[in-house]
Amino acid sequence: MIPESVKIIEDAAHCFEGTRDGRRPGQLGDAAIFSFYATKNVTCGEGGAVVTNDLALADALAQTVQHGMSASAARRFEGHTYRHWDIARLGTKANLPDLLAVLLEPQIAEIDLQLQIRERLCRRYEAALAGTPFKWPTIDADAVSARHLFPIHVPGGARDAVLNALGEAGIGATVNYRCVPALSLYRTAQAQLRFPISWHWGEGTLSLPLYPSLREDEQDEVIAALRRSIATTGLSGAEPAPIAF
Ligand SMILES: Cc1ncc(COP(=O)(O)O)c(C=O)c1O
Numbered sequence: 001m002i003p004e005s006v007k008i009i010e011d012a013a014h015c016f017e018g019t020r021d022g023r024r025p026g027q028l029g030d031a032a033i034f035s036f037y038a039t040k041n042v043t044c045g046e047g048g049a050v051v052t053n054d055l056a057l058a059d060a061l062a063q064t065v066q067h068g069m070s071a072s073a074a075r076r077f078e079g080h081t082y083r084h085w086d087i088a089r090l091g092t093k094a095n096l097p098d099l100l101a102v103l104l105e106p107q108i109a110e111i112d113l114q115l116q117i118r119e120r121l122c123r124r125y126e127a128a129l130a131g132t133p134f135k136w137p138t139i140d141a142d143a144v145s146a147r148h149l150f151p152i153h154v155p156g157g158a159r160d161a162v163l164n165a166l167g168e169a170g171i172g173a174t175v176n177y178r179c180v181p182a183l184s185l186y187r188t189a190q191a192q193l194r195f196p197i198s199w200h201w202g203e204g205t206l207s208l209p210l211y212p213s214l215r216e217d218e219q220d221e222v223i224a225a226l227r228r229s230i231a232t233t234g235l236s237g238a239e240p241a242p243i244a245f
Helices: 055-064 075-080 104-109 111-129 159-168 196-202 216-232
Strands: 009-011 031-035 048-052 150-153 205-208
Touching: 048 055, 104 111, 111 150, 111 216, 159 205, 159 216
Parallel strands: 009 031
Antiparallel strands: 031 048, 150 205
8 A cells, every 4th residue: 555645656758658457657646747858759849748636736837847936927817917926936947838739739649540550660670580689678468568669688798789780781779778877977886786787778778760650661671780780790699698686
């Protein structure tokens, strides 16, 4: 039983479409946060949204994103007479401009179709890469993934070699989630030993191109380049790097 004082905030930054046991982000926690940053499935370049059933929280958030002001510039004129605004809480400037938000609606209307395309592309990757040294996350039977990324783990410390091989073939593979303890700002001498699992995934994973307009012949080129990289980087005989749990 979770105590009332504990609040659950879901980081659903790129999980607009996902479900677990039929429930969507925000239906389990006190609030869920979505990102509309440029790389996301639903995007207006920057910004995001919070969903919550807690009216007091919604009100506090609405104020927080507008310098803590009690009424936005437009709302000050509701009722046709000017109303003073106040600042009763510390805020910041983090509102989503209407001019950006208007880009979202047509994308949301298309989301189910786009997810089907992403799902099909992911299954093609999975079928083509079965039996290779690469590994990728599996999706629980009770879950629908937003299929935002198709990350693969490259064993034997060869992630960057494979990344370079793909780059030389003109393929824009990328690394989405570095291991935080490996970043210069946070790095310590013992980082790899202290955070072996984070290191394993963060330093061994790359993301393959995945977007609804990716054509199958383009995806086949990615797969062919990946297969070539297995031989050129000596991965065919590579032992999977050990994971310490
Ligand atoms: C899991 C996760 N949380 C949070 C964020 C941050 O989102 P934003 O760039 O809108 O701040 C990202 C962005 O990639 C993310 O992937």
